[in-house]
Amino acid sequence: MTDIRITVAGLRKDFNRRPVFSDISFDLSGGRTLAISGRNGSGKSTLLKIIASLLSPSAGAVSLTIDGVEIHRRWTFRHVGMVAPYLHLYEEFTALENLTLIDRIRGSNHTASEYEEMLAMVSLERRRHDVVRTFSSGMKQRLKYALAWMDRPGLLLLDEPRTNLDPEGITTMKTLFKEQRGNGIVIVATNEEDDAVMCDERISLSGVPPPGAPGTGRKGGR
Amino acid sequence: MKAFQAILGVWLSAVIFCALMFPIVGEITRWYEFPVIPGLEQKARILFFHVPLAWTSVVGFVVSVFYAIRYLRSKQIDDDIKSSSAAGLGLLFCALTTLTGSIWAKFSWGSFWNWDPRETSIFVLLLIYGAYFALRSAVQEDDKKATLAAVYAIIAGVTMPFLMFVMPRIIESLHPDPIINTRGKVSMNSTMLVVFFSSLAGFTALYFWIYSLKLRVARLEFKRSSAGE
């Protein structure tokens, strides 16, 4: 289990000078899982992107600690694996090439058999030399899981995890979820109740708050 | 503030009066006379207006770049308001410089445009200002607009000096260089210098006064558009 901890305090994000969400706080350590729920447009994906350091918050802070050492925002990506509909693959490359090229850009270097293992885990090993442009949306989603999982990140972020997945794909996703729970943290942003119940904790984003309201984050326990 | 405006008004009026009324004579006998600069004669009077205008357009650009850098570090939208207001005013002054320069060129050298290094650099400054505002209008979100504009201002700030200072050293210029010139010598007498530097100071003060007004308007506009959505 990675000694990992993520603390989020007073997070707010504005779009066009209006807050999408505000006063979001939570604290997770290794082995914990969190679901972020809320209707469309409530800012779930935005919140996830801020946690991943893809976006800056308008107020508040995200703090990631690994082995007791606080990780600067700039290096958050090293500990994050993410699957999301807005994360796109390189369609001109094959499944295997996507893995190898991204891997090299990350600075790691897995062996050929490790790549095959990854692809086998998401049932894509037979399509590894096929260009991603020819993939179905379900296959692309599975490949995204392989990419996110490749370096066994301490923090796994899933945005609408079961998008485009058939029952077999969903089983794979759940397996990864369980493994990651034993390894680090999972945060899921979702509309689907089936996905939300997989997690221990939940935060509900209730959409654009009226001016003057104290905040929108409510922590519900289970 | 009122006192400042009054003083500025009087100052610039005095400058304009001196610039236009002091006679230009071959032999200087009185304190208020200007020497004849060969090749320029009466046309030299535009010096008191054209050069300060050029100077202020560059000042506007420098102020804009300064606040652009400030914005990137602070991420406070007010710094971007300052930067873009300085640029807007600089654009106006730059357009006026190009206009007065063109007129001077026509009377001195026969054509409105000659592509000598100084002319080219003020033209490039005009293009930079134009590009800066084109970029701003191509982005919707405030913070992205501010960031991209600031970045462009800085890149432009880095390449502008090349045109302004390096080029005239390499290519012979049509521009008279009566003030600081490695090859020539100063050919303005002390009266002319006084009027000239007064004009420079006056125009710079004018710039900053209009700038402060523009800033007030821009800030109010920003507040209004945040509130009424």
Added chain:
Amino acid sequence: MIMKSDGFIRITAAVFRKDTSSELRTRYALNALFLFTLTTLSIILFSFQSATVPVQVHAGLLWVLIFFAAMSGLSRTFITEEDRGTILLLKLSTISTPVFYGKLLFNVLLLLALTAILTILYSLVLPGFAVMSMTSFCISLFLGTVGLASASTIIGALIAKANARGTLYPVLSFPIVLPLLLTVIRATTIAMEDPAWDAAMDEYRVLVSYIVAINAASYLVFEYIWKD
């Protein structure tokens, strides 16, 4: 915590390789550049026929071609990442600087290849094209191309985040590269007239300072474009 230097180079190389493989496979930029070269050279050839053209015009025309070729092809590295959403994948894989340098290297090599081909075709096809100092000519071509590619890359990164890219790219780039263009056109003209290899030494100095300045500024500023 900073990235170790050998890691940095490896990752820059990885980004470069990805862009190169992608380009070889999709050929977006290559096609655009090829068509551009073909069309413009034909037009120029047609308009000049057998007239003798002074040396300064050749130099100027050549660099105008190279500039517009750069405008057709060098923004793609950043625009395709933004448009296709793959930029997020990069942001989750590495920091800003190696991405910039990998793409810069790609653009520099792309433009060097284009300049070489364009110049060779131009010299074959147009009458009256003669070079007195080949060394000087090659140096000026090289320096001018590297400078142009450097400026085009950072501006390309900038416009990838804006709308109306097509017209915005030349509008933003032209004032930035004008000092470079004027200097390199002069250097190229000197190379075509003067047999001494160092006749354009002043111009080389300016070109090198420009390259250093624009790259230093890009390095400092790219981080702000990268961060959302």
